[in-house]
Amino acid sequence: MNEPAIIVLTRNGQETAKRICAALPESEIFVRRGRTTGGTEFDDTGETLRNLFTNGRTIIGICAAGILIRLLAPVFNSKREEPPVLAVSEDGGIVIPLLGGHRGGNRLATELSKTLGGQSAITTTSDRRYGVALDDPPSGWVLSNPENANTFLARLLGGANIQVHGVADWVTKSDLPLSKSGDLIIEVADTVTEGGPDHLVYYKRDLAIGIGCERDTSADEIKNLVTQVLATNNLPRTAIAGIYSIDLKMDEPGIAETAASVSVPLRFFDPDTLEAETPRLANPSEVVFREVGAHGVAEAAALAAAGMESALLVPKVKSPRATCAIARATGPIEDHPGTPRGRLSLVSLGPGQEGWRSGEAAQRLRDAEDIIGFKAYFNLIEDIPLSGDIHTFEIGAESDRVQKAFALAATGRRVALICSGDAGIYAMAALAFEILEETPHASWRRILIDVAPGISAMQAAAARIGAPLGHDFCTISLSDLLTPWPIIERRIKAAAKGDFVVAFYNPVSKRRVTQLPAARDILLSHRPKNTPVVLARNLGRPNEAVRVISLDELSTDGVDMTTLVLVGSSETRRINRGSEGVWVYTPRGYAAKQVEGTGE
DSSP states (O other), X not given: XXXXXXXXXSGGGHHHHHHHHHHOTXXXXXXXXXXXXXXXXXXXXXXXXXXHHHTTOOEEEESOHHHHHHHHGGGOOOTTTOOOEEEEOTTSOEEXXXXXXXXXXXXXXXXXXXXXXXXXXXXXXXXXHHSOOTTSOOTTEEESOGGGHHHHHHHXXXXXXXXXXXXXXXXXXXXXXXXXXXXXXXXXXXXOOOOBTTEEEEEESOEEXXXXXXXXXXXXXXXXXXXXXXXXXXXXXXXXXXXXXXXXXXXXXXXXXXXXXXXXXXXXXXXXXXXXXXXXXXXXXXXXXXXXXXXXXXXXXXXXXXXXTOEEEEEEEEOSSEEEEEEEOSSOOOSOOSBOOOEEEEEEOBTSOGGGSOHHHHHHHHHOSEEEEEGGGGGGGTTSOOOSEEEEEOTTOHHHHHHXXXXXXXXXXXXXXXXXXXXXXXXXXXXXXXXXXXXXXXXXXXXXXEEEOOOOHHHHHHXXXXXXXXXXXXXXXXXXXXXXXXXXXXXXXHHHHTTOEEEEESOOOSSOOSHHHHHHHHHHTXXXXXXXXXXXXXXXXXXXXXXXXXXXXXXSTTOOTTEEEEEOOTTOEEEEOGGGOEEEEOOOSHHHHHHHHTTO
């Protein structure tokens, strides 16, 4: 199921929304602005619902069913394409699947009612009568011909009986009218089988596909190999439970793309686990053992995934640079063994205001199984419902934070390392890549790493005061903890000579008070005394303060590590706003260009 959107319209529904979000970690809470907090804010309920619906998002509305029906009515479409829409009472006592019942809605309603201690109000006739949804089979099963389900169900409701070919406990334990001479057929097939209006065909997701390959094998070669093996053996693609390989291939794009192309999990095993499967291999290899520490990859990975009672269905098949093998488990593979590829997300929180935080950053935090950061940063994300484990660190333990993040991600977990501002600007991203470059841990290099950008203090300060970054600018940190002062001084002189607008980070600390006056004096030798200087403190937070002074007035008074000092160039201007203060901007030269274009 896609990422459910939980819609909260009143403060009374907030607690229920949190309980649902805890049960569905991939979900996202949306709240009506001005009425409640604790999620992504929206102003227009109808527009928000319709956008989510047309984008295929599952909708769980903590509100009256009538609200959802009226507001979504203009975008109702094909019954087969609609996502699930559920109405949940504010107290969680009633869960009603309104739409998409057989696209996961009924099943989700049943699960949520158990979570919330309430009741589900399922009205679908076949579900109520037979206790089973034939067009929405249990997890681990797939209906191969859903286009025939409506006709089949109509005949069933009309009095026809069903004969069952194969074993499916969820069918035989239901209230379906079963008969050895039934006019309708439910078949559990192991190979590609054609169904029809009176013949529903189900496959178990019981096929484990093992993949081995040379480094940088193309996705096309691996996908073509899998397709060939399935076709040769008449095996249904929809029966694939997962794709599996050795952990040395975690960062192999071709394998990842192949798993994504069939929408199944991708898992990896260490060499010792694969080596334990050697007695069951059809093609053990001493060459492979010398290279990776196991006598097989494709066959061993398939067998390890399918379990001790499984059998090797298709021994290793080779393409020029890849191998593929298939094992069949004794039932659907749902609790996928092996380790997923770990993910480290460097998440930027912006200056501290919820409205300045990107949707990507919030999603990474909701998805994370572990969230790591300086303890004060967690105050900036109190509005986000987090399901992951929290790991707090004191200030100054930057390397410890990064190493903890890598260590957790290397075990296959989704980890978020949070930073204020932008993670890539005087923050944790550069340190993370520096540690990655120097690490002796090969497993750390196989982790998927992404950076969720944020609004930097420099951008926030500029936005508060106008457009001082309208022309060329640079940023310089005045902290000499990691960079010697002579280097910093040389950069300030270069910025002064180049007439750049300069954003100074880390301008003053308790022990460091000489650098800012020194920087001021260097700049004064190249630009006017009345050059505007913006002092922006605690941006985006309740005690935010932004003021403008002249360059010759700049001192350490009222400046600390939470202050961004933005010094204009010789071209930077002020616009007096009377009692409201001033605007500050740096022209880019459009006026001159306009004059040039008129022939003057």
